[in-house]
Amino acid sequence: MPKDANFTLVQLRYFLAAAELGxxxxxxxxxxxxxxxxxxxxxxxxxxxxxxxxxRRHAKGLSLTRxxxxxxxxxxxxLTHADDLTEAARSLGTDLVGELAVGCFQTLAPFCLPQLLxxxxxxxxxxxxxVTEGDIRTVQDALRGGTxxxxxxxxxxxxxDLDREVLAVAPPYALVPPEHRLAGAxxxxxxxxxxxxxxxxxxxxxRDYFRSLALKxxxxxxxxxRSTSYxxxxxxxxxxxxxxILNQRPVHDTTYDGGRAVALRLTDPLPALPVVLARLxxxxxxxxxxxxxxxxxxxxxx
Amino acid sequence: MPKDANFTLVQLRYFLAAAELGxxxxxxxxxxxxxxxxxxxxxxxxxxxxxxxxxRRHAKGLSLTRxxxxxxxxxxxxLTHADDLTEAARSLGTDLVGELAVGCFQTLAPFCLPQLLxxxxxxxxxxxxxVTEGDIRTVQDALRGGTxxxxxxxxxxxxxDLDREVLAVAPPYALVPPEHRLAGAxxxxxxxxxxxxxxxxxxxxxRDYFRSLALKxxxxxxxxxRSTSYxxxxxxxxxxxxxxILNQRPVHDTTYDGGRAVALRLTDPLPALPVVLARLxxxxxxxxxxxxxxxxxxxxxx
DNA sequence: CTCCCCCATCACTTTTGCCGATGCAGGCGA
DNA sequence: TCGCCTGCATCGGCAAAAGTGATGGGGGAG
Numbered sequence: 055m056p057k058d059a060n061f062t063l064v065q066l067r068y069f070l071a072a073a074e075l076g077x078x079x080x081x082x083x084x085x086x087x088x089x090x091x092x093x094x095x096x097x098x099x100x101x102x103x104x105x106x107x108x109x110r111r112h113a114k115g116l117s118l119t120r121x122x123x124x125x126x127x128x129x130x131x132x133l134t135h136a137d138d139l140t141e142a143a144r145s146l147g148t149d150l151v152g153e154l155a156v157g158c159f160q161t162l163a164p165f166c167l168p169q170l171l172x173x174x175x176x177x178x179x180x181x182x183x184x185v186t187e188g189d190i191r192t193v194q195d196a197l198r199g200g201t202x203x204x205x206x207x208x209x210x211x212x213x214x215d216l217d218r219e220v221l222a223v224a225p226p227y228a229l230v231p232p233e234h235r236l237a238g239a240x241x242x243x244x245x246x247x248x249x250x251x252x253x254x255x256x257x258x259x260x261r262d263y264f265r266s267l268a269l270k271x272x273x274x275x276x277x278x279x280r281s282t283s284y285x286x287x288x289x290x291x292x293x294x295x296x297x298x299i300l301n302q303r304p305v306h307d308t309t310y311d312g313g314r315a316v317a318l319r320l321t322d323p324l325p326a327l328p329v330v331l332a333r334l335x336x337x338x339x340x341x342x343x344x345x346x347x348x349x350x351x352x353x354x355x356x
Numbered sequence: 357m358p359k360d361a362n363f364t365l366v367q368l369r370y371f372l373a374a375a376e377l378g379x380x381x382x383x384x385x386x387x388x389x390x391x392x393x394x395x396x397x398x399x400x401x402x403x404x405x406x407x408x409x410x411x412r413r414h415a416k417g418l419s420l421t422r423x424x425x426x427x428x429x430x431x432x433x434x435l436t437h438a439d440d441l442t443e444a445a446r447s448l449g450t451d452l453v454g455e456l457a458v459g460c461f462q463t464l465a466p467f468c469l470p471q472l473l474x475x476x477x478x479x480x481x482x483x484x485x486x487v488t489e490g491d492i493r494t495v496q497d498a499l500r501g502g503t504x505x506x507x508x509x510x511x512x513x514x515x516x517d518l519d520r521e522v523l524a525v526a527p528p529y530a531l532v533p534p535e536h537r538l539a540g541a542x543x544x545x546x547x548x549x550x551x552x553x554x555x556x557x558x559x560x561x562x563r564d565y566f567r568s569l570a571l572k573x574x575x576x577x578x579x580x581x582r583s584t585s586y587x588x589x590x591x592x593x594x595x596x597x598x599x600x601i602l603n604q605r606p607v608h609d610t611t612y613d614g615g616r617a618v619a620l621r622l623t624d625p626l627p628a629l630p631v632v633l634a635r636l637x638x639x640x641x642x643x644x645x646x647x648x649x650x651x652x653x654x655x656x657x658x
Numbered sequence: 659c660t661c662c663c664c665c666a667t668c669a670c671t672t673t674t675g676c677c678g679a680t681g682c683a684g685g686c687g688a
Numbered sequence: 689t690c691g692c693c694t695g696c697a698t699c700g701g702c703a704a705a706a707g708t709g710a711t712g713g714g715g716g717a718g
Binding site for chain 1: 676682
């Protein structure tokens with residue numbers, strides 16, 4: 055019962071050269087190894103396959119047996135396949151074709167993905183980009199599991215085994231209804247909102263972040279509502295249910311249901327939230343990933 | 357400039373196992389090597405290809421990168437190809453399918469090939485037999501050059517580097533025209549024909565053989581005609597141009613042109629000519645060749 | 659916090675591949 | 689026919705590679 059093939063690609067290539075040149079000596083010169091290396095390799099190959107491939111005619115070099123001739127024919131195809139495989143593998147790492155999977159934190163997605171995908175698509179039209187949206191944990195797991203290679207995230211409790219590169223910072227701001235007493239102020243301190251009910255964007259790590267901001271400003275927020283939807287939070291604020299702290303700012307004030315919400319700059323010395331491009335550290339980035347990172351840097355850094 | 361692929365089939369198989377089982381440890385157990393062997397092999401493969409294929413998650417085994425996933429897909433096809441190649445090669449040596457090239461001395465061919473091909477074809481219908489006919493030297497060169505693997509020959513000055521197996525013996529006989537003075541004798545001594553002109557079958561080694569027979573019988577033949585065609589010799593004899601010495605005996609006396617020739621047994625103590633099956637010694641015979649040899653033995657030995 | 663799982667790494671051993679030299683056998687020219 | 693030359697096989701020695709078992713680190717799970 056012949057189990058699995060125990061020959062080597064090297065042996066196959068040696069045989070190929072010898073068969074094509076009709077001489078082990080010539081093959082040895084071409085490949086830059088000794089003639090004995092060719093000899094033993096071919097012998098091993100023949101023994102392994104159980105077929106005699108070459109006929110050694112002492113002073114007249116080699117000739118192929120019928121079996122050798124047919125094998126040679128198959129072999130060419132096979133070695134081509136081997137080269138193709140190498141080629142494919144290398145290009146998987148370096149070429150700017152194929153596909154690239156990126157992750158994106160869900161509330162960040164509508165703000166930056168359109169531009170990024172547009173510019174990346176223009177620069178590298180041969181690369182198909184597949185986006186995974188989700189909360190920070192989900193995206194982080196996707197990174198770790200290899201489902202995606204890059205991710206746009208807030209640097210909120212990211213595991214240290216992720217390499218991150220800060221692309222931009224998103225300072226927190228307060229969102230209040232237009233009829234709020236401070237709606238016209240332009241800027242407030244969080245303490246000014248201490249008595250107002252708060253609407254919290256309730257995503258795994260975000261909730262802690264917003265709470266910590268409030269605490270840092272010295273207030274204990276009275277949470278009235280929670281929602282996992284950014285737009286719902288805006289709508290609740292617009293409807294007068296309370297104020298919210300957010301980081302991303304839409305270009306207009308109108309909510310889906312026609313309400314309006316007013317953004318107020320915060321004068322507290324609060325840390326801005328870094329928007330980072332994260333990668334699994336220790337994983338060699340593909341060329342596509344590097345290209346995408348470059349586009350991100352240019353688009354968001356400027 | 358990526359020269360040529362420097363990975364190993366073994367490395368590929370190790371990677372396949374690890375990727376499929378999601379664990380190097382498991383792969384190691386299955387393949388019966390140590391875990392470290394898998395680890396280093398996969399690492400080398402990745403370095404060689406320049407692509408990261410697996411993500412190592414410390415306590416949770418492995419997961420494939422996107423590149424690894426795609427590579428794995430290609431790889432399966434490739435390893436199947438490798439198995440096919442092995443399979444093909446092995447069957448080239450052992451299977452009773454494919455083709456078999458045999459050589460045959462030209463004057464022997466019409467006497468034994470029909471039966472041999474018929475019986476071999478019945479026993480091994482999947483093997484296509486390709487016959488090369490020619491004089492002894494031609495067939496011998498075909499053997500040496502790998503053009504054919506077996507040959508039916510007279511053992512006439514065959515090189516000692518050929519393995520031969522005697523299948524039958526063909527005693528020489530004299531052929532005379534019907535009106536010859538000894539045509540009714542049934543048997544003669546060569547000396548009785550010493551004065552008759554001789555017709556010689558003029559093939560590279562045959563001519564010397566016929567001459568040596570005559571000399572051995574103590575006569576110096578008077579050669580009237582030479583021909584490279586067996587049937588021409590018969591016809592010349594039938595037409596009264598002289599006598600001939602031959603080994604193969606057709607079932608009837610009539611020549612192509614309607615003449616008749618009479619065969620006379622020779623009472624001289626002359627060596628019979630061995631009909632041999634010749635192979636290049638030191639060349640491993642394929643299964644097909646062995647099967648053909650067996651058919652020859654059975655058909656001609658009986 | 660502890661245990662356990664899984665992979666990377668290390669030192670060591672075994673195997674393999676290669677080299678250079680030598681031997682052998684056949685073609686070929688003198 | 690006799691060397692000479694060519695071309696492959698083989699051998700001893702050596703270096704590179706692969707494999708082994710042990711160790712360690714990092715991270716999940718209870």
